[in-house]
Amino acid sequence: MASMTVEVVSPEDVLYSGEATMVITRTIGGGEIAFQPGHSAFLGALQECHTRVYLADGSIEDIAVHGGFVEVSNNKVSILSDAAELGSLVDVDRARDAKSRAEERLRHEHDAEAVSALSRAHARLNAAGISV
Amino acid sequence: MAGGQERILKGRIRSMQATKKITRAMELIAGSRIVKAQQRVQAAVPYSEQITEVVKDLAAAGGVSDSPLLTGRKEIKNTCYVIIAADRGLCGGYNAGVQRAAEGEIKSDVVDGKGYEIISVGRKVESYFKFREYRLGQTFAGFSDKPSYDDAKAIGQHVVELFASGHVDKVELVYTRFISAGSQEVVLRPLVPLSQDTVMGGDGKAGSDDGTGSDYEFEPDPTTILETLLPRYIEARVYAALLNAAASEHAFRQRAMKSATDNAEELIKNLSITMNRARQASITTEIMEIVGGAEALGSGDRKSVRYIDFSADDGFGARSGTDTNNSEGIRPTTSNSRNG
Numbered sequence: 257m258a259s260m261t262v263e264v265v266s267p268e269d270v271l272y273s274g275e276a277t278m279v280i281t282r283t284i285g286g287g288e289i290a291f292q293p294g295h296s297a298f299l300g301a302l303q304e305c306h307t308r309v310y311l312a313d314g315s316i317e318d319i320a321v322h323g324g325f326v327e328v329s330n331n332k333v334s335i336l337s338d339a340a341e342l343g344s345l346v347d348v349d350r351a352r353d354a355k356s357r358a359e360e361r362l363r364h365e366h367d368a369e370a371v372s373a374l375s376r377a378h379a380r381l382n383a384a385g386i387s388v
Numbered sequence: 389m390a391g392g393q394e395r396i397l398k399g400r401i402r403s404m405q406a407t408k409k410i411t412r413a414m415e416l417i418a419g420s421r422i423v424k425a426q427q428r429v430q431a432a433v434p435y436s437e438q439i440t441e442v443v444k445d446l447a448a449a450g451g452v453s454d455s456p457l458l459t460g461r462k463e464i465k466n467t468c469y470v471i472i473a474a475d476r477g478l479c480g481g482y483n484a485g486v487q488r489a490a491e492g493e494i495k496s497d498v499v500d501g502k503g504y505e506i507i508s509v510g511r512k513v514e515s516y517f518k519f520r521e522y523r524l525g526q527t528f529a530g531f532s533d534k535p536s537y538d539d540a541k542a543i544g545q546h547v548v549e550l551f552a553s554g555h556v557d558k559v560e561l562v563y564t565r566f567i568s569a570g571s572q573e574v575v576l577r578p579l580v581p582l583s584q585d586t587v588m589g590g591d592g593k594a595g596s597d598d599g600t601g602s603d604y605e606f607e608p609d610p611t612t613i614l615e616t617l618l619p620r621y622i623e624a625r626v627y628a629a630l631l632n633a634a635a636s637e638h639a640f641r642q643r644a645m646k647s648a649t650d651n652a653e654e655l656i657k658n659l660s661i662t663m664n665r666a667r668q669a670s671i672t673t674e675i676m677e678i679v680g681g682a683e684a685l686g687s688g689d690r691k692s693v694r695y696i697d698f699s700a701d702d703g704f705g706a707r708s709g710t711d712t713n714n715s716e717g718i719r720p721t722t723s724n725s726r727n728g
Contacts, residue, residue: 267435267537267627268428284616286607299446300607301616325617327442329604334438338537338620 258293259312261332264319266340272317278310279333281326291326291333298328304375306343306382307335318343320383322376343383351380394670397663401656408652414478415645418638421533422569425635429566432631436624443582443621445604446614457548457618460581461557466503468525468556469494470547470579470626472563472633475511475532480644482564482637483512485574490562493576494522505556509543509630525550533634540627547626548619551580563629564636572636579625582618 262279264272280290282305289300302324309317324337355377361370381387447458473486490513494504506522508514511529518524526546531539550556559580564572606613 263434263438265435265438267432267540267624269431270434283607284612289607297604298607299442299604299610299613301613325439325442325613325620327438327445329445336435336438336442336620338541338623 260293262309264335266337275312276309281307291328295328300326304379306379318383320379346380346384348384351377394666397659401659404652404656411645411648415642418642422638425638429631429635432628436628439621439624458582464557466556468505468559470507470561471513472509473513474637479641482640487516489574535630535634537627540630541623544623544626561629563633566632566635569639
């Protein structure tokens with residue numbers, strides 16, 4: 257089966273690097289987008305989202321990506337994010353707290369910061385495998 | 389007094405030993421942190437390389453570089469210096485090197501009649517420029533030995549704001565580049581505007597696979613991507629500078645503390661010699677005093693006995709008589725005859 261190289265990089269670390277058959281992420285304004293091997297060159301800005309990397313052996317790597325960029329070229333997908341975390345490393349309790357706090361604030365007023373906090377919390381919880 | 393001097397020396401040696409322990413500990417700590425800081429520098433390389441690549445691809449593909457962050461301004465009136473050094477001292481010439489380089493630049497700007505803006509990173513930089521009555525802008529401190537990406541983000545956002553508002557027309561980074569544990573150098577690097585040279589001169593490698601730029605699909609449009617990307621790029625550059633500076637700081641501190649430890653050792657050695665000499669001298673003096681005292685106590689009888697001995701005419705005469713007798717045979721008769 258054809259595969260491509262995937263790299264998820266944050267400034268402090270390389271979160272994930274390896275072969276995969278598909279990557280699903282979400283761009284600003286464009287909604288979810290999936291990349292498969294042989295995708296044409298692509299450059300996009302990302303939203304807070306739950307990014308899924310489908311590995312060659314059938315398993316899925318879940319990553320919470322809080323903004324950033326995706327670049328696809330030469331059968332290689334690089335996701336650059338200044339804040340990203342692996343789903344297995346998400347602190348679920350903290351994310352739940354953040355979610356309820358953001359929801360509480362949004363109930364009273366519309367606040368851009370709270371909106372992005374909420375979507376961050378969603379991305380985290382989704383990546384951790386918890387449906388919200 | 390001799391004993392007093394010895395005590396003073398002992399005190400000095402003890403305090404020297406305490407100092408040595410501290411400097412030795414700091415040396416070891418810095419040494420272990422260099423390794424960690426180096427790893428952090430290495431870990432940041434992929435991100436900055438990739439983001440540099442993306443910026444280049446975008447610039448090549450879009451031709452949408454009307455953002456002042458990219459094109460720069462025609463007239464440069466105010467230059468902003470982001471000066472990165474340490475929060476603490478005890479690191480040899482680390483702070484001084486950065487400060488001197490920055491101050492030189494600022495002075496030449498002032499001579500040219502241009503304005504400046506100082507963004508200090510590290511407590512030492514802040515106090516240095518404040519003491520010399522420079523006009524300080526925003527100050528950042530408290531993370532020089534272990535900077536996080538959030539710190540870089542705060543600095544980057546401030547820089548972008550300053551530039552976007554037209555307050556400054558150029559931003560330069562002054563920091564110490566970490567080459568290896570043995571060598572570091574103070575460098576001055578342009579940060580904004582991101583001209584072609586600036587991007588090429590960054591910490592990322594020069595791209596070889598260009599030409600693919602025009603084939604890119606963009607989502608959303610290139611301009612929007614570029615606008616969100618540029619601040620990220622600046623943050624990444626600041627972050628790389630901070631990490632380099634932190635690693636350099638540890639390297640400088642280790643070297644400084646190593647020589648301090650060596651110096652303390654040398655001092656302790658010299659002081660110990662002086663102290664031992666002083667102790668020996670005081671012991672000798674004491675022995676002399678005891679001997680003298682004992683002699684003084686027993687002097688009454690012995691002296692009188694000697695006087696009796698020496699003053700006895702027959703004794704003296706008998707001695708000289710025997711001496712001369714031994715040396716020659718004829719003379720005794722003459723001497724005796726003389727005496728007689």
